[in-house]
Amino acid sequence: MSKTLFDKVWDSHVVKHIENGPDVLFIDRHLVHEVTSPVAFLGLKNRNIKVLYPERTFATADHNTPTRNQHLPVKDKLSAKQLKALEENSKAHNIPYWGLGHEKNGIVHVIGPENGITAPGATIVCGDSHTSTHGAFGAIAFGIGTSEVEMVLSTQCIMQPKAKSLRITIDGDLNIGVTPKDVALFIISKLTTSGATGYFVEYAGEVFRNMSMEGRMTVCNLSIEMGARGGMIAPDEKTFDYIKGREYTPKGAAWDKAMKYWQTLYSDENAVFDKEITFTANEIEPMITYGTNPGMGIGIQNGIPSADAVEGGNATYKKSLQYMAFNEGEAMIGKPIDFVFLGSCTNGRIEDFRAFASIIKGRKKADNVTAWLVPGSHRVEEAIKREGILDILNTAGFELREPGCSACLAMNDDKIPAGKYAVSTSNRNFEGRQGPGSRTLLASPLVAAAAAVTGKVTDPRELMELQTA
Amino acid sequence: MAYDKFNILKSSAVPLPIENVDTDQIIPARFLKATERKGFGDNLFRDWRYNPDNTPKEHFVLNNPIYSGKILVGGKNFGSGSSREHAAWAVYDYGFRCVVSSFFADIFRNNCLNIGVLPVQVSPEFLDKIFKAIEADPNTELEISLPEQTITILETGESEGFAINDYKKENMLNGFDDIDYLLNIKKDIEVFAQDTPL
Numbered sequence: 297m298s299k300t301l302f303d304k305v306w307d308s309h310v311v312k313h314i315e316n317g318p319d320v321l322f323i324d325r326h327l328v329h330e331v332t333s334p335v336a337f338l339g340l341k342n343r344n345i346k347v348l349y350p351e352r353t354f355a356t357a358d359h360n361t362p363t364r365n366q367h368l369p370v371k372d373k374l375s376a377k378q379l380k381a382l383e384e385n386s387k388a389h390n391i392p393y394w395g396l397g398h399e400k401n402g403i404v405h406v407i408g409p410e411n412g413i414t415a416p417g418a419t420i421v422c423g424d425s426h427t428s429t430h431g432a433f434g435a436i437a438f439g440i441g442t443s444e445v446e447m448v449l450s451t452q453c454i455m456q457p458k459a460k461s462l463r464i465t466i467d468g469d470l471n472i473g474v475t476p477k478d479v480a481l482f483i484i485s486k487l488t489t490s491g492a493t494g495y496f497v498e499y500a501g502e503v504f505r506n507m508s509m510e511g512r513m514t515v516c517n518l519s520i521e522m523g524a525r526g527g528m529i530a531p532d533e534k535t536f537d538y539i540k541g542r543e544y545t546p547k548g549a550a551w552d553k554a555m556k557y558w559q560t561l562y563s564d565e566n567a568v569f570d571k572e573i574t575f576t577a578n579e580i581e582p583m584i585t586y587g588t589n590p591g592m593g594i595g596i597q598n599g600i601p602s603a604d605a606v607e608g609g610n611a612t613y614k615k616s617l618q619y620m621a622f623n624e625g626e627a628m629i630g631k632p633i634d635f636v637f638l639g640s641c642t643n644g645r646i647e648d649f650r651a652f653a654s655i656i657k658g659r660k661k662a663d664n665v666t667a668w669l670v671p672g673s674h675r676v677e678e679a680i681k682r683e684g685i686l687d688i689l690n691t692a693g694f695e696l697r698e699p700g701c702s703a704c705l706a707m708n709d710d711k712i713p714a715g716k717y718a719v720s721t722s723n724r725n726f727e728g729r730q731g732p733g734s735r736t737l738l739a740s741p742l743v744a745a746a747a748a749v750t751g752k753v754t755d756p757r758e759l760m761e762l763q764t765a
Numbered sequence: 766m767a768y769d770k771f772n773i774l775k776s777s778a779v780p781l782p783i784e785n786v787d788t789d790q791i792i793p794a795r796f797l798k799a800t801e802r803k804g805f806g807d808n809l810f811r812d813w814r815y816n817p818d819n820t821p822k823e824h825f826v827l828n829n830p831i832y833s834g835k836i837l838v839g840g841k842n843f844g845s846g847s848s849r850e851h852a853a854w855a856v857y858d859y860g861f862r863c864v865v866s867s868f869f870a871d872i873f874r875n876n877c878l879n880i881g882v883l884p885v886q887v888s889p890e891f892l893d894k895i896f897k898a899i900e901a902d903p904n905t906e907l908e909i910s911l912p913e914q915t916i917t918i919l920e921t922g923e924s925e926g927f928a929i930n931d932y933k934k935e936n937m938l939n940g941f942d943d944i945d946y947l948l949n950i951k952k953d954i955e956v957f958a959q960d961t962p963l
């Protein structure tokens with residue numbers, strides 16, 4: 297029988313199927329961080345049990361860590377307590393823990409792929425919704441709640457019904473200035489934040505085939521923002537090249553054996569999806585959001601839609617614009633901004649910093665802008681220095697911070713003040729997400745860079761043309 | 766963590782007719798720093814409920830004494846965003862045992878089911894009826910029967926069925942959780958793990 301990629305990976309991990317109930321799904325690899333794990337570890341303690349497979353479990357500190365002076369003790373007492381709890385829990389259960397300052401430390405979804413923890417055809421979970429990132433390698437990866445973290449720690453399984461399948465196909469060549477982030481924001485703007493709820497997405501077509509692994513990670517990362525459980529892309533030579541030789545990637549005979557499996561990971565020709573959606577690449581422009589959910593995005597040259605034009609929820613829509621202090625019909629171009637945030641598991645990898653640098657090179661940071669540039673990991677930080685990007689940033693008046701989630705969810709000191717506008721490369725523009733009262737405009741690293749040097753919402757293509765002219 | 770059994774719940778309800786209520790609203794990230802599951806109810810809808818100086822915002826429904834009850838009725842796409850189970854804990858800890866909406870985000874629904882909050886998904890039309898009934902009379906009672914899988918507006922007798930899989934239904938009726946189940950089949954899992962390389 298023809299199977300989808302999702303079917304193949306899911307079905308091969310079902311330990312047990314419960315009639316008119318969930319599947320018991322075996323989890324290959326489990327990523328743990330400080331915020332969603334303490335209560336789960338407490339649960340194990342109460343039951344007096346140990347982590348069943350510590351070798352399948354990896355812990356990092358990222359969500360509430362400071363992005364400056366990481367060599368000093370963490371000042372915030374509650375954060376310090378959570379970090380300590382993770383360190384102690386990891387030790388007690390023999391789990392590798394990559395805490396602050398560790399060379400492998402970084403955002404959980406950045407370090408997974410970097411260290412070869414992420415593998416094609418694997419099932420990967422973490423108590424963080426953007427676990428969908430790892431789907432870029434053809435893995436089934438999704439976020440779970442703390443009760444489920446406890447299940448995986450204690451039994452390496454979770455219980456969930458199988459999701460429906462949705463294939464999103466985009467063929468053609470992307471326009472200049474259009475990045476993987478724009479592709480994802482475009483899809484979400486079309487589907488809305490609940491359009492893919494109940495589904496697992498497979499991204500197919502030339503656009504994704506031509507994308508780099510990091511680009512694929514950005515797209516899969518944002519699957520959750522269309523409501524999907526996760527998203528995945530069939531592995532190919534690019535995938536295998538990327539993972540080869542990484543620390544936790546199989547070696548020698550194990551690699552050859554794994555390759556045999558990995559090469560079967562694609563949707564069969566006649567596989568039937570529960571739903572299929574198609575777009576063409578040239579419909580997509582550089583995107584920016586204007587509202588308080590990631591579905592409220594438009595091509596950067598467009599005006600803010602009027603309330604009548606959006607489906608349902610008129611009151612909700614108006615409440616959202618009111619929060620942003622924007623009006624229906626206004627242009628986004630030219631709107632003054634106060635902050636720029638480059639970072640997060642969506643756009644905190646080396647290619648994102650390269651893209652940002654390509655725009656700011658030879659320019660200066662606008663005086664009215666405070667910029668937080670936060671690498672996704674120490675490895676990314678090293679690459680920024682090695683490739684000379686740090687010099688470009690410094691010359692243009694920017695400073696580089698230390699890795700972590702930072703202003704993506706503002707659990708540390710990196711909070712956008714109330715009423716201020718931030719162009720952010722992260723993934724959520726919810727009310728208060730980047731700090732109480734903060735106003736977030738989600739965009740690509742190119743759009744963020746253009747805003748950082750002009751102090752307002754600017755089409756990056758204008759600056760790209762200037763550069764090439 | 767085991768939770769109270771759920772059978773039939775009869776209660777007035779608190780209306781929140783806003784769409785796309787995300788988990789950052791239900792519990793803002795800065796309240797996720799606990800290492801124990803305690804006190805989350807106080808910060809449920811924190812930034813909608815309180816001003817920056819911690820005085821209550823009068824207009825927010827949780828600060829309006831005419832609304833009360835163990836049922837929270839929300840707009841479409843309730844619970845989108847982050848996977849933080851803290852959002853479900855906050856709902857439970859505040860005193861809600863049931864959330865009604867015309868559409869739930871996946872992870873939030875799952876988290877609710879795992880901790881003993883029943884997510885009841887109704888048609889948009891029925892949701893509208895509930896909102897209208899509460900608007901007309903804040904004391905309107907709803908009855909949610911898990912055994913029958915029905916939700917009824919008691920005043921008018923209007924009723925609708927809702928879906929839940931048999932396994933989760935059994936769990937909620939009995940207050941069981943998944944970990945108990947999984948620990949019971951640990952042998953099967955260990956056999957499976959042997960054949961599944963890292």
Ligand code: SF4
Pocket residue numbers: 358359403404405424425426640641642700701704705722723
């Ligand atoms: S960067 Fe943001 S979305 Fe990514 S793991 Fe951290 S908090 Fe979650």
